[in-house]
Amino acid sequence: GENVEQHPSTLSVQEGDSAVIKCTYSDSASNYFPWYKQELGKGPQLIIDIRSNVGEKKDQRIAVTLNKTAKHFSLHITETQPEDSAVYFCAARWGFQKLVFGTGTRLLVSP
Amino acid sequence: DTEVTQTPKHLVMGMTNKKSLKCEQHMGHRAMYWYKQKAKKPPELMFVYSYEKLSINESVPSRFSPECPNSSLLNLHLHALQPEDSALYLCASSGNSDRPRSPVYGYTFGSGTRLTVV
Numbered sequence: 001g002e003n004v005e006q007h008p009s010t011l012s013v014q015e016g017d018s019a020v021i022k023c024t025y026s027d028s029a030s031n032y033f034p035w036y037k038q039e040l041g042k043g044p045q046l047i048i049d050i051r052s053n054v055g056e057k058k059d060q061r062i063a064v065t066l067n068k069t070a071k072h073f074s075l076h077i078t079e080t081q082p083e084d085s086a087v088y089f090c091a092a093r094w095g096f097q098k099l100v101f102g103t104g105t106r107l108l109v110s111p
Numbered sequence: 112d113t114e115v116t117q118t119p120k121h122l123v124m125g126m127t128n129k130k131s132l133k134c135e136q137h138m139g140h141r142a143m144y145w146y147k148q149k150a151k152k153p154p155e156l157m158f159v160y161s162y163e164k165l166s167i168n169e170s171v172p173s174r175f176s177p178e179c180p181n182s183s184l185l186n187l188h189l190h191a192l193q194p195e196d197s198a199l200y201l202c203a204s205s206g207n208s209d210r211p212r213s214p215v216y217g218y219t220f221g222s223g224t225r226l227t228v229v
Contacts, residue, residue: 032216034217034218036220041222042222042223043115043117043201043220043221043222043223044154044201044220045220046217046218046219046220049216049217051216089153089154096161097142097144097159097161097166097167097205097206098156098159098167099144099156099203099218100156101153101154101155102153103152103153104151104152104153
């Protein structure tokens with residue numbers, strides 16, 4: 001079935017360190033992989049996404065890598081700041097429209 | 112306008128009440144979604160509307176009834192809910208494709224309605 005595994009479930013780093021969150025998906029036909037940041041009391045906010053014809057995408061301090069053969073994709077945040085603290089969800093799209101989320105990673109960046 | 116607006120932000124209802132959640136977007140997106148999110152869990156898909164037609168129902172109980180009156184609006188009608196239905200209900204929209212069965216990208220979520228059933 002449709003399944004996205006996400007690790008770690010919690011991640012604590014010091015300000016300025018890098019953070020890496022990893023996801024694995026089950027359906028090799030998936031071809032769209034967004035990442036969302038969710039702050040307390042808010043809806044998920046899209047921070048970066050990648051399509052299957054691309055291996056890596058970067059936007060300032062955030063990058064995403066995709067390994068379609070291994071069905072893995074990862075989020076990399078460099079030079080972390082306290083305001084990066086939030087819950088991060090990976091997701092994969094099944095078919096044309098169905099977006100399935102990973103289990104989430106709570107990132108805590110300490111000053 | 113790049114937002115999905117949901118009302119109300121908070122709702123408390125009894126198990127015999129009927130209420131509705133509303134969602135609106137003006138991005139020209141032709142796919143709209145309802146997700147349910149329990150505390151410390153990821154959002155779970157409930158319904159998908161594509162071009163104002165219901166395209167996916169994830170086996171949601173009939174006490175939840177979606178409606179898409181036009182391409183900008185999405186409602187979720189609630190009736191005879193249970194306390195375990197208490198959750199954050201998220202609306203999302205995506206896709207500007209002019210073809211109904213083409214892949215969509217760029218899902219935008221609203222801030223949600225925090226529902227408590229008492």
